Amino acid sequence: MGAGHSHSHDAPVLGLSATARRVTLGLLLVVAAVTLAGLILLWPTSHPTKDGSSLTAEGVDTVPGRITALTPCEDTGESQGQGPQHACLDAQVTVTGGPSAGRTVPVELIGVSAMSGLKVGDAVNVAEVPGIDGQPSTWAFINTDRTPVLLGFLIVFVAVVIAVAGRKGLFGLLGLIVSGAVLFGFMIPALTSGHPAVAVAIIGSTAIMFVVLYLAHGVSWRTTSAFVGTWLSLLVTTGLGALGVYLSRLSGMSSEETLALAGVLGNLDFPDILTCSLVLGGLGVLNDVTITQASSVWELRAAGPHLTRRELFTSGMRIGRDHIASTIYTIVFAYAGASLSLLLLLSLYNQPLNLLFSTEEFTEEIIRTLGSGIGLVLSVPLTTGVAALTVAGAGGAASRAAASRPRRAL
Template sequence: MLMILGLILLFLIMIIGGDRGVISLIALVGNMLLLSLAIWLMAAGAPVLLVTIGMGIIISCVTLFYQNGTNEKTKSAFAAVLITMTVLFFFIYMVVWRSETGGLNEIQAAEDDVLYYNMNLDINMRNVATAVIILSTLGAVLDMALTVTTSVYEVSIHKPEMKLTELVESGMQIGREVIGTTVNTLLFAYLGESLLLFSYLKMQDYTLETLLNSKILFQNCVSMIFGAIACVVVMPVAAVLVGRHLPGYNH
C-alpha cells in the first residue's frame, strides 16, 4: 500500500509539478537520505549535536539552493535561517535541559514492549530531544524565510522606487499574512498525530493537572511551539537581509 501511495505521489508531482516538481522530489529524497545518515551516525556514537548542526546546514542548502537556485533570495533566506536557528539553539537546549524531557515518556515507559528491548543506550537523551526539536523546526523556518525573501525580491522588481524600510515592511506584512496559516499547519499536524493519544488519556481518566505536568504533553507540544516562535523570529531577519543585499538597497 505504501508503494502504491508513493507511486501516486510521484506521478502527480511529475505531471502537475513538471520540472520543478521533479527537482522538489529529488530534494525530498535527498533530505530523507541525509536524515537516515544522521540517525546512523548518532547510533554509531557520533556527537549528536554536531551531527544535528551539520545535517541541518546541509538540508538547508539542499532545500534552498538545489530547489531554488543560488540567488539573492536563497542566500538571504539561508543566512536568516542560520541566524535564527543559532539563537534558538541555545534556548531549545536550555528548555530541554531544565525540563528533563529526554527519553521515554510516561506511556512509553509503561508499555510491555519496552521490557523486550535493551534500554542501556550509550547516548545522551537530552541531546537527542534537542536534535528532534531542531530538525522538526527547520522545515517550517525554511519555508517562512524563503516566502519573505521572495516576496521582498518581487516587490523590489516591480517597485524599484521603494525605500529599504518600505521593502522590509512589505516583507513583514506578507509574513504576517502567512504566519497564521503556518501556525495552524503546525497545530493540526500535532493534533492529528496525537488524536488517538488524547482519546487514550481520556478513557484512562487522567486529570487535567496530571496531563499538563506530563512529559508526554511537553514532548508533543514543544516542537510545535518552537516552530511557531522560529517562524515569527525569522520574518524580520529575512526581510532585512534580503533588502540589504538587493542592488540599490545595500546601504
C-alpha cells in the first residue's frame, strides 16, 4: 500500500501542449466537417444495378437444389482435349426452392464447375433457362451454395477475436460492421452512380477511420494522433496512386470483372476506380501502423517523463523502423497472394522482364503495392510526429525530480 501511495506522489503531473492540442483539434474538426459534407454531396441518389436486371437474362431465376447423382459426360468425340476447361459431368439436381421445388432436373457441369470436387448431396444453385422458339427449357449450374462454410468460418472468427481480445475485440468487430455498412451502403452505390471515385475513396475511407479508430480504441489524444497520421498518409497514398495510374497510362480494365462492368456502366472512370481500390487496399494496414506508433509514443512518455519531444520522436522512430520492415513484407505478400494466379500465368510468357512488368496486369499490382508501401512508410514519421506533439509534456520540477531520482532494480 505504501509503495502504491508513494508512486502516486512521485509521478509527475504532465500537461498537454496547448498549441499542439488546438491545432490537432482544429484539423480534426475540419476533417469531420468535410467528411460530413462529402457524405451529403456524394450520397447516391440512384443505384443502376440494384435489381440486377441488366446483368441477368430475362425470365431466369436462380433457385437452390441438391445433387442426387453425378456421372461423367458421354464422349461425343467433339472434344478430345485435356485440362479443366474440357472436364464434364452430368448431374441430377433436385430443386429445393422456388416454383419447381421437388423436381429433379438434369444439369451439365462443364470446366471449372466439374473440377471443384462436387459430390452427391452437395447444395448448389441452378437456374432454369427458357427455351427459344418453342424449344424446351434447360437448367444451368450457377454456383455451389457455400453459405454454411462461410457462416462457420465467420462464427469461429468472431469467437476467436472476442476470446483473445475481449472488449477491444468486440469493439473492433463492431467497427468492422460499420465499415462494411459504409462500403456497401455508401461507397459502392456512389461509385456505380458515377460520382468521382477518388473523392468517394477519400470521404468513405475517412468516415471508416473515424468509426474504426474511435470505436475500437476510445476517444483520446492517443487515438486522435493515430487518426491524423492515418489521414495524412491516406492523402499521400491517394496522390501517389492517382499519379502512378496516370503516368503508367493504366486503363483500369485489365480484368474480366472490369470489362463486364464496363458493359453495364460504361460511363465509369476506370482509372479512378483503380485508384480507389488502391486506397481501400492500404487503409487497414495504415490503421495498424499508426495506432501502434501512437501507443509507442505514449508508452515511451510513461517510461521516460523527462524525455523531450525530440527525444520522444527519435525513440518512436526506432520502434517504427522495425514495424516498417515487417509490415512491408505483409503488404507485398498480401498483394502477391491475391494475384498468385496472374503471376503464374505471366511467368509463362517468354518475354523480357521489362515487357513482362509493363503489361497492364503486372503494372497495376506494382503501382498498387509501391503506392501503398510508400504511404505506409510515411505514416510512421507522420504519426510519430503528431503523437510526440500531443502527448503529455515533459512537465516541470516534479518531472525533473522524478527523472533524476535513482530507480530501484526490479
